[in-house]
Amino acid sequence: MKVAHSPLHIRHDGGKELHRGELVPCFEMPVRADYILAAMRRAGFEVLEPRPFPLESLLRVHDAGFVEFLRTAHAEWRAAGKEGFMLPSGFPARALRRDHIPTGINGRMGYYAFDASTPIVEGTWDAALAAAHCALTAAAWVAEGEKSAYALCRPPGHHAARSVYGGYCFLNNAALAAQHLRDQGFGRVAVLDVDYHHGNGTQDIFWERSDVLFVSIHATPETEYPYFLGYADERGEGAGEGYTRNFPLPRGTTWKEYGIALDAALDAVGGFAPDALVVSLGVDTYEGDPISAFKLSTEHFPRMGRRLAELKVPTVFVQEGGYAVEEIGANVAGVLEGFLGR
Template structure:
């Protein structure tokens, strides 16, 4: 399988985040990619490619122009105020506050565009996020050019980023950009399956009113799990998109039996949709050793996931999302990709 990867990811090293009320070192760190790369290179079956360049305007198919300008200029504006280190917001436009104006100052703008205080911006964040988006778009291009599948080793991840907000370690929605790239290349119906432990709230918002992209997410229930305010089963889309969002929330402690049942439901929906291509938001934080998640998938279950994804028989773009058990992330990703490749070759 082709693997698209950029070393620019390492420029985004956030330092600290606010996690469940405590200031802690960032779980989303450069070492995640290092361990994935080591495991995939050890497997020896992949072709490594750099991302292609794409015009900045391609991002505007998914994201708001003002939001992109904020991300592009945020850290220089921060530095212009004599600050350094990590940027974290301290105020948000919650209920009862105005949401129709972007404050001119960097601190207010940060809170306007962010939805949590767990996603720091540092000097290399924009370059890393843009390269990550280019990885996903390149993987989509490879698939439209005839590859059965391609894997985008994206960091930072993307599925929490909405059209005009960032959070959950995500700045640009890599999976959504991949799906849009497939649509632009002529794939009439694209299924986007999010298997990360956390709900892909940004992806849902982006495709909420569209019927050409089916969004499905299997995730920890928002009753107790981040991002808390989206991901319930009664969220089904709106307008033309009504019925094209499928949320499959599961309780903390769900094991492979419960997870695989939800996966079967997702596969049936993708088949009924008659998808022409598949994008997978591949989070492996469903692993029972993950420090910020609470499913109970073990190492032997990730090859089963890869086989189930391959069994859909669709041109597939796999986009890396979460996974924070750093020393095991490489094994789990390699297991998914290896089983996918093996199922395709059989």
């Protein structure tokens, strides 16, 4: 299996996040990718840098104004006399206007962000763009005949919506991969999100579409981030009605309960009969993850990979969460090696 990875991920480093009411160092840090990369090399996977893609590729799933904001945000922050990392201080919540984008950098930051856990630093755009190129490259490999490929993306992407960033995510790597597969002739593409947190951004992007099925297994938004999406009654709208499926699970979920939900999710994917599959691969379902509360152990990730392989469709894996950094490499490799039948 080929692995797309860019050393530019390290450009997104520093800053702090507001986590459950406390300002703390970011859990999403460069060493995550370093541990995964080492595990990929130990497993014998071929690691390659991503291909370049035109900026227009991003506009297949993202709003042009949003992309331009991300590209120029930190430079504008500096031009306004600010230093260091950027976090928003206000959002267009209920009772506030949502139909006007402020001209000032602070207002626009709050308009495009949905949380204060996703700092922008000087190198954020470089890293996010490189991660997007990793996802597009992995999708291109599969479109060209590879049975599977893995995009070692950092920062992750599944919380980024068409015109909103948050949850450590800026550009939606999984959505970009799915759209690229569609553009390369795959008629029906399924996205299966197995991250602990709901992939609200991916759901938003494909909410009204019937050509891309979005299925997510995640912790209940009643108590877990992102709180305001990911309920079982969310099923899409318009042409997309019935093409979103959510399987929320409670804190403390073990492999026994998770496996039942995984079977149901795979049944939904199989019923869609996709021509290709994109897996938003978060391994923050691991029992030792510092910001999650499921109880999967390292032995369960190869089982997940084997079950995914039973779909027998070309598959792109896109890295999402996982914050137990010393174990993240083994857990990601477990899924991929299980998928390959090792």
